[in-house]
Amino acid sequence: MRRNSKYPFIVGFLIVPVVLYALLVLWPYIQTIGYSFTDWSGESQKMNFVGFKNYTTLFSDSVFREALWHNVLLLIFLPVITILLALFFAFLLNVGGRGGTAGVQGVRGSAFYKVVFFFPQVLSVAILSVLFEAVYRSDGGGLLNGILIKLHLENANNPIEWLSDPQLVLWCILAILVWSGVGFYLVLFSAAMQSIPKDIYEAALLDGAGRGQTFFKVTVPLLWDSIQTAWVYLAIAAMDAFALVSSLTPGVSYGGGPDHHSEVLSTYLMRNFLYAGKSGYACAMGVIILLLTLILSIVTLRVTRRERIEY
Amino acid sequence: MGTEFNRRGAIKRALAIGAVAIPSASLLSACASSGGSSSSSPSKGATSKDNPFGVDKNAELDVLIFKGGFGDDYAKRFEKLYSKEYPKAKVSHNATQNITGVLQPRLNGGTPPDVVDDSGNAQIKLDVLQKADQLTDLTPLLDAPSIDDPSKKVRDTLMPGTVELGTIGGKFVTLQYVYTVFGLWYSGKLFKQHGWTAPKTWADFISMGAEIKKAGISPFAHQGKYPYYINVAIVDMAIKHGGLDWMNRLDQLDETVWDDDAAKEAINAIYQIVQKNYLLPGTNGMTHIESQTAWNQYKAAFIPCGAWLENEQLKATPSDFEMTFMPMPSLPGDKLPFEAIRGGANEPFIVPKKARNVPGGLEFMRNMLSKAGATAFAQSANSLTVVKDGIGDDVPLRPGTKSTVTALKAAGANVFNPTYLQTASSLDVDMGNASAELMANRIKPEEWLKRCKTATVKAKSNS
Numbered sequence: 001m002r003r004n005s006k007y008p009f010i011v012g013f014l015i016v017p018v019v020l021y022a023l024l025v026l027w028p029y030i031q032t033i034g035y036s037f038t039d040w041s042g043e044s045q046k047m048n049f050v051g052f053k054n055y056t057t058l059f060s061d062s063v064f065r066e067a068l069w070h071n072v073l074l075l076i077f078l079p080v081i082t083i084l085l086a087l088f089f090a091f092l093l094n095v096g097g098r099g100g101t102a103g104v105q106g107v108r109g110s111a112f113y114k115v116v117f118f119f120p121q122v123l124s125v126a127i128l129s130v131l132f133e134a135v136y137r138s139d140g141g142g143l144l145n146g147i148l149i150k151l152h153l154e155n156a157n158n159p160i161e162w163l164s165d166p167q168l169v170l171w172c173i174l175a176i177l178v179w180s181g182v183g184f185y186l187v188l189f190s191a192a193m194q195s196i197p198k199d200i201y202e203a204a205l206l207d208g209a210g211r212g213q214t215f216f217k218v219t220v221p222l223l224w225d226s227i228q229t230a231w232v233y234l235a236i237a238a239m240d241a242f243a244l245v246s247s248l249t250p251g252v253s254y255g256g257g258p259d260h261h262s263e264v265l266s267t268y269l270m271r272n273f274l275y276a277g278k279s280g281y282a283c284a285m286g287v288i289i290l291l292l293t294l295i296l297s298i299v300t301l302r303v304t305r306r307e308r309i310e311y
Numbered sequence: 312m313g314t315e316f317n318r319r320g321a322i323k324r325a326l327a328i329g330a331v332a333i334p335s336a337s338l339l340s341a342c343a344s345s346g347g348s349s350s351s352s353p354s355k356g357a358t359s360k361d362n363p364f365g366v367d368k369n370a371e372l373d374v375l376i377f378k379g380g381f382g383d384d385y386a387k388r389f390e391k392l393y394s395k396e397y398p399k400a401k402v403s404h405n406a407t408q409n410i411t412g413v414l415q416p417r418l419n420g421g422t423p424p425d426v427v428d429d430s431g432n433a434q435i436k437l438d439v440l441q442k443a444d445q446l447t448d449l450t451p452l453l454d455a456p457s458i459d460d461p462s463k464k465v466r467d468t469l470m471p472g473t474v475e476l477g478t479i480g481g482k483f484v485t486l487q488y489v490y491t492v493f494g495l496w497y498s499g500k501l502f503k504q505h506g507w508t509a510p511k512t513w514a515d516f517i518s519m520g521a522e523i524k525k526a527g528i529s530p531f532a533h534q535g536k537y538p539y540y541i542n543v544a545i546v547d548m549a550i551k552h553g554g555l556d557w558m559n560r561l562d563q564l565d566e567t568v569w570d571d572d573a574a575k576e577a578i579n580a581i582y583q584i585v586q587k588n589y590l591l592p593g594t595n596g597m598t599h600i601e602s603q604t605a606w607n608q609y610k611a612a613f614i615p616c617g618a619w620l621e622n623e624q625l626k627a628t629p630s631d632f633e634m635t636f637m638p639m640p641s642l643p644g645d646k647l648p649f650e651a652i653r654g655g656a657n658e659p660f661i662v663p664k665k666a667r668n669v670p671g672g673l674e675f676m677r678n679m680l681s682k683a684g685a686t687a688f689a690q691s692a693n694s695l696t697v698v699k700d701g702i703g704d705d706v707p708l709r710p711g712t713k714s715t716v717t718a719l720k721a722a723g724a725n726v727f728n729p730t731y732l733q734t735a736s737s738l739d740v741d742m743g744n745a746s747a748e749l750m751a752n753r754i755k756p757e758e759w760l761k762r763c764k765t766a767t768v769k770a771k772s773n774s
Contacts, residue, residue: 043418043435044443138535138596139605145593157592164535164596164751250536250596250747252740253432258751259744274411276736276773277439 029290035283042279054284064285067256067263070170074177074238074264075296079231082178086185086230087223089117091215093186094193095201114190118183129247132176136162136248164250166261173244173262177237185230192226193219228304232297239293242266265289355670363455363677364670371401372671375413377430378406380623381489381658381692386428388687392678393671400671409433418445423663425672429485430658436736437485437659446484447662452673453483458681465680472728473656473697479733486676487656489688490695491618492636492715492726493543494652499633499710501528501609509637511649513548513580516640520589523612531584532602532611533750535595538743541581541750544615547639547653549577550727554646562730564738566767569760576642578749578756585752595751599623607632615639617657621711622693634711636718650721655728656697737773741766 036054040047058064093110107113123131135143138161145162148154162172196219204214220227241264251257253275254267265285273282358365372393376386383406390402405424407413411433417423418435423445429435440446453466453474466474470490477485497509505526510516520530534540550558553573560568568574584590591611594602600623606614607627614620621634628634641649660679662672678684685701688694693709695702695716708716719726732739745762748754754762 041439041443043415043440044445045419045421046443133598136596137593137601139591139593139601141601142593157588159593161535161593161596161751164747166753250538252537252539252743257744258747259753271740274415274433275436275740277436277442 032283032286035280036287037284038280040280040283041277042273042282043277047280050280054281055288057281058284058288063260063263063268064265066260067265067268070262070264071239071241073170074174074241075235077174078177078181078238079234081174082181082185082234083227083230085178085182086189087215087220087227089113089182090186090189090193091211091219094190095214095219114187117186120180121183121187123180125243126247128176128180129244132172132244132248136172138162138164163248163262164258166258169249169258169262173241173248176244176248177241181234181237185234188226188230189223192223196222224304228301231304232300235296235300236293239289239296240264240266242270246270360456360461362674364451364673366397366400366670366674367668368397369399370668370671371403372397372426372668372675373403373424373666374405374675375410375424375427376404376406377410377428377434377658378408379431380619381688381694385688385691388691389675389679389684392681392683392687393675396674396678397671411435418443418663418665421665423666425662425666425668426675427661427663428658429661434659436733437479437661438734438736440661441479441482441484445664446479446482447664447666447669447672448482448484449477449486449662449673449676450483452486452676452680455673455677458677458683465677468680468699470656470697470699472654472726476656476728476730476733477659485659485661486679486697487659488679488696489619489656489658489692490654490697491657492652492654492719492722493547493615493617494636494638494718495544495613495615495640496606496620496711497613497635497637498606498609499635500629500631501612502635503633507612509635510640513583513640513642517583517587520584520587524589528609529591529594529611530589530613532591532594532597532606532614534597534599534602534614534616535747535750536598538747538750539739540599540615541746542739542742543617543653544639545577545581545746546729548580548642549573550653550729551639551645551647551651552576552642555727558727558729561767562734564731564735564767564771566764566771569764569767572644574760574763575756576644578759580642582749582756585750590750595747603627618712618715619694621709625693632710634709634714636711636714638718638722647725647727650718650723651725651727652718652722653728654719654722654726731770735770735773738766738770741769 035047037049037051038047039050093106093113095106120128137143137145139159140146140149140156142159142162145154145159149156149159154160160168163169200218200222201214204218209217245256245262245264245267246254249255249257249262254270256263256267256271266289269282269285269289272278272285356362356365356367374386374390376383383404386406387404390404394400394402405413408431410427410429410431414423414427414429414435429437429440453464455465457463457465457468459468473487474483476487477483479485502509507519507522510519523530533544546561550573553568553571557568557571557573591602591605594605594611597605603614603616603620603624604627605611607624607629618636621628638650638652660676662669662676666672680698682698682701685696685698686706688696689702689706693712695712742763745754745759745766749756749759
């Protein structure tokens with residue numbers, strides 16, 4: 001094939017997605033940046049240009065800073081906990097079984113466990129929030145409180161108000177995110193582990209490596225690409241957390257309570273955008289979130305860059 | 312958004328960077344408006360005595376209803392009333408729980424519906440809409456002849472306060488249609504069984520609480536996840552103590568109201584419930600349905616709520632429950648009598664300014680404000696409307712609704728209704744946060760007052 005005729009072919013494939021991407025992703029970005037310099041109320045086309053006022057207000061807004069801090073906390077804990085758990089389970093399911101005559105294998109019933117672990121992943125966020133509303137219910141009717149009361153670990157007249165407790169609420173949300181996320185990364189890591197040749201493990205076993213050593217010296221290095229991808233995804237999920245916080249936590253319009261103790265950037269943005277009529281301000285927040293997410297992913301990919309191991 | 316993402320499968324590193332952009336995109340694209348061409352040609356016919364707004368007989372009428380506690384059957388009956396008048400006009404009926412989601416894009420696009428019931432959790436705040444100049448002035452509706460008696464103006468057939476409450480920024484722009492009273496609720500059956508009588512003073516309420524506790528029942532429940540309800544109870548006690556003057560100052564966002572005895576007495580009274588451990592265990596974290604259902608199961612004696620409670624709890628209420636309403640108990644030195652209650656219209660109906668069929672929207676409202684409209688509402692939604700004497704004696708009422716009618720009669724002219732909820736949304740949010748902290752005993756009344764003061768100053772600077 002001659003070189004020239006290749007391009008119309010490629011362009012033909014790309015034109016539709018690129019136009020759609022520009023129209024549905026890039027154009028809204030640009031619009032948002034534009035709106036962030038106005039006092040747009042969100043309910044009409046009337047607005048005034050206000051310069052950087054929204055941005056300067058933003059940095060002296062204590063609720064915004066609190067929300068940002070909560071996102072940072074999620075950002076630290078969500079990827080670490082989820083990846084460690086997923087790696088651990090994936091290891092057990094694939095190579096953690098008793099090494100006998102059959103060579104390298106998972107624990108007994110690993111196919112069944114894989115399905116069980118993946119199950120939360122097929123539940124939609126709406127179902128998750130209904131489910132966990134019942135789990136975290138603030139009286140004896142809740143799953144957690146019910147169990148604790150039955151075990152006489154807490155007083156029925158003074159139950160733990162999980163989602164209304166300022167010390168606990170954010171961690172309750174984190175627990176749901178981990179619970180619903182582990183299964184997916186487990187499957188991701190399992191798939192990657194299965195592509196690692198068995199003879200590497202067998203060699204390690206022959207050399208007398210235990211489970212711990214195999215895990216840290218063989219599995220983790222060979223899975224680094226997948227871990228890195230998982231890290232970026234989880235970091236993005238941690239920047240979001242909108243659906244769970246807004247549907248489960250107390251507070252007027254999009255939750256975030258009690259008293260902003262579970263506020264995240266996205267819920268604060270939505271409250272300003274839709275409830276308080278400060279859409280211009282909310283757009284400024286959106287721009288800041290975009291910047292943070294971009295910086296974050298670039299940093300993550302840079303920091304975790306390692307030499308690729310070929311096998 | 313997190314999960315949509317996870318589902319995309321194991322995309323490797325090359326895709327990861329591109330993927331970063333997507334979730335933020337869905338956040339940001341919320342901001343994008345459609346650029347909005349508002350070149351609709353409004354339809355208008357000739358005005359006459361029967362057609363005071365000049366409705367075009369053939370113009371389509373587009374109705375958007377919040378389908379919440381009242382359902383949307385009542386709206387279908389209103390639409391039938393309209394179709395009877397204008398059989399040629401096509402009436403399109405839309406009902407949703409998410410008013411913002413449906414209405415906001417249409418407002419920005421310049422093609423809003425003709426009548427909207429802008430209510431529910433996802434309502435667009437009326438002060439916001441008014442400031443954005445999206446609401447039709449409904450004054451012509453007030454001055455139009457009533458359908459039942461053309462010699463009367465619609466204005467003269469309404470419950471007192473309807474016009475004031477619907478007025479934002481000096482213009483009558485919303486028709487708050489449902490007439491509701493607010494106070495405490497209890498089970499007549501439970502009280503009879505134990506020989507209790509509903510307390511009239513706060514001191515009696517507190518001493519009665521001890522008795523109720525002895526019977527193994529929590530004296531008080533509230534809808535802790537949504538602090539709106541406890542806010543109403545607190546503010547109503549303050550208004551009864553400080554009088555209408557105090558309420559008017561609150562409505563004008565005068566932050567010194569929180570230094571008054573009225574505010575201090577009210578919040579200290581409510582705080583007694585917390586101190587004496589009168590709260591239903593867990594109530595601070597409960598949704599309205601969870602707490603109200605626990606109350607229906609006789610786990611708590613009192614709960615604060617508006618008159619929609621009966622319709623909302625229809626299925627959870629035992630048939631012999633005898634749901635009964637009472638005003639907030641009195642504090643010593645109250646300016647208003649015990650019978651005084653917060654009463655007023657809610658469930659705001661609007662006609663967007665850029666609607667194609669504004670006259671049709673007004674005519675639809677005129678039908679709502681007829682006796683046929685009020686009766687249709689009472690029958691399908693178990694609630695009263697702002698139409699004065701709108702319901703004939705032949706419409707049977709449930710016990711709770713009946714008790715509100717009695718309370719309303721006893722209150723006479725002592726019915727009040729603060730407007731700050733409609734005009735200063737941010738005060739409600741901040742006050743709700745403070746109240747939730749107080750009910751959980753994480754802050755004391757002094758701190759609550761301080762926070763409300765700060766929130767009032769903030770709300771004033773926003774408006």
